[in-house]
Amino acid sequence: MAVEVYLVFDGNCRQAVEFYSQVFGTEITDLTTFEDTPQHPDYTLPEEAKNRIMHARLEISGSRAMFSDTFPGQPFEQGNNVTLALLSDKQDELKEWFEKLKDGGIVEMELQETFWSQLYGRVTDKFGIHWQLSHEV
Numbered sequence: 001m002a003v004e005v006y007l008v009f010d011g012n013c014r015q016a017v018e019f020y021s022q023v024f025g026t027e028i029t030d031l032t033t034f035e036d037t038p039q040h041p042d043y044t045l046p047e048e049a050k051n052r053i054m055h056a057r058l059e060i061s062g063s064r065a066m067f068s069d070t071f072p073g074q075p076f077e078q079g080n081n082v083t084l085a086l087l088s089d090k091q092d093e094l095k096e097w098f099e100k101l102k103d104g105g106i107v108e109m110e111l112q113e114t115f116w117s118q119l120y121g122r123v124t125d126k127f128g129i130h131w132q133l134s135h136e137v
Contacts, residue, residue, distance in 0.1 A: 006066045006083035006132055010076040013053035013069040020058055020065070030057040034071070038115050048072045055116075083122075083130040091119050094133045101125045101133075 009016055014031075021028050035050035052069035066085060070076045088094050098111050104126030111121035111133065119135035 002064075002085075002087045004064050004066060004085045004087065006068070006085045008076070008081040008083065009053075009067065009069050010081075011052060011069055013056060013067050014051075017053070017056045017058065017067050020060070024058065024060045026058050026060060028056060029059055030055060032056070046072055080128075080130075083132050085132045085134060087134050087136040089135065089137055091135050094119055094121075094135055098123060098133050101131055 007016070017028055017031065031053065032055045033050065034045060034052050034054045037054055039045055049072050052071070054068055056067040058065050058067075086094070086097060095111060098121055102123045102125075106124045108122040108124060108130075109120070111119055114120045117134045117136070120133065122130070122132050124130050
């Protein structure tokens with residue numbers, strides 16, 4: 001199990017990841033735009049979303065840092081753009097944590113299967129801390 005930082009940007013994620021890559025002398029290990037992801041046949045991806053970063057990752061001194069842009073139209077406030085990511089290979093553990101974190105909080109995305117994880121969800125707890133929970137094998 002790991003707790004990792006997830007930083008969110010409002011359209012300038014690519015520049016931030018490239019900057020941090022140079023600062024820390026590390027390679028970008030993953031970079032996916034919204035356009036690179038599987039598209040739903042009933043939903044047309046807005047043009048302004050296509051080049052935004054859905055997910056990027058850097059290894060910084062033995063730790064992973066993850067990054068993304070907001071989807072166009074999502075609220076963004078500088079300073080509230082940090083999320084803690086809980087990664088576990090135990091689905092029962094993730095379900096238990098999710099249930100506890102959502103008590104008094106706001107569920108942003110129920111735990112569910114996605115194209116990148118067998119179990120993924122997002123919740124803001126009652127203290128305003130943003131969490132992403134993801135099953136990782």
